[in-house]
Amino acid sequence: MREQTKPEEREGGLMKSLGGPMQRRTFFRYAGATAAATTLLLTTSCDEDDEVTPPMNDKAVDLGSGDIGILNYAYALEQLEAAFYTAVVAESASALSADEMMVMQDLMAHEVAHREFFKAALGNKAIPDLEVDFSSINFKDKNSVLQTAKTFEDLGVAAYNGAGKLFTDTGAGLTYLLMGGKIVSVEARHAAAIHDLISENARAYGAEMVDANGLDRAMSPTEVLGAAGAFIATEINFSNLPK
């Protein structure tokens, strides 16, 4: 069920351009890199100008526009997280302690619930199943598993924080906004637990994710998909999302 695709086999350099580990680290470490990364994305293949069609291969998945687009964006991220924890539970027993595996089993259940919720809510507007690329993850290595989980959970928090304002429909959109609120705090609980597993004695919760105003990170879909792209083999067209 998991497609292992080498980065060089992927078409469309959009995601690949930000996919390397170095770029991701830079991305998270420096606020300024966000703007740089965005610029890179835009100049590579995703001009915000609607007149310009990004070069997409014929397998590119279009998230769509408006509230449906945002829901598909969330659905895409939940697909990624659910696939990751499903693989962890299936493959990483030898690398993790019993306590760590219990957390992973919970996270798998939660993310599958999120994924299937969005799929059902979207109905025939749902994007197809995405192919993931976990070739950079060593599922037999505890550090690789936990660091990837940390990346996904912190990114999930930032994604929902940044997406809330993009819902436009004041009717159904408010329901979706509330749904995002119901999910983002669970992603934050996950993120804290993963940080805690990585650094148990410090009772770590992800200090580096919280700024001087006591605010967790918020990221735009462009930023999030740039960072998550290394793990998604399917090319995604998100140019029609609200901005």
Place this chain on the structure above:
Amino acid sequence: MNIFRIIQEIEKVDGEVYDRFASRRQAFSSLGSFGKKVALAAVPIAMGTMFKKAYGQSTSGIADVLNYALTLEYLEADFYMQGLAASGAIASENMAFFEDVRDHEVAHVAFLKTAITSLGATPVDKPTFDFSAGGAFPDWNSNPATYLALSQAFEDTGVRAYKGQAANLVASNEVLTAALQIHAVEARHAAIVRRIRGLKGWITNDERGAGMPAPTQAIYDGEAETMQAGVDVPAVSGVAAASVTEAFDEPLPMETVLNVASLFIA
């Protein structure tokens, strides 16, 4: 006298007071008409003023929500400042974590006050808190177990309190995003406090968890929801219902949040 008892007093003269909370603007704008009865019940005017300032007189729904949030953040900030100042409230291995939590809550207070002022409204004053809740938790600042339980109660409440207000903030993208960002930090705190207490970081069904005093159950009621936006999530996902309840945090009605908070206002 705490606000909870004030509400009970008001209930004696207005049996529909809880219904009125459904429309807080209406409820508190009509506080004036309670005036004489409230005076008869010997309710301190200052408390009514604070309440009214918090929820009744703002011209902006956003400022209302921010003042509501500010009251909760005052409570949390004060709780961590006092806990860290007391000897014996916090185990040494958890000091660094709670210092960070304090810093976040103090930052939230400052952030919300700035936001309220920038909207042209007036931040509510900080109430005087009594974390013993009138003697119900006499060892709150000397027994780490009690302190942790109260911390869990406040953080889990904070997570749920913000959620119900999102729809009232859609008029301002900036405020909505900031509220989501604050609320995610509360959730990180909640998860760690729960893990320190030996619980899961997430809420299963509507269970308050081992060692939580019965009065905190109101914080967890309603958390067992498995239907989300019309979707029967266990049915479509095959995920066990208990796990589905963990996967979605539910909003908490404002009246419940106020009732919880009021237990700790002197």
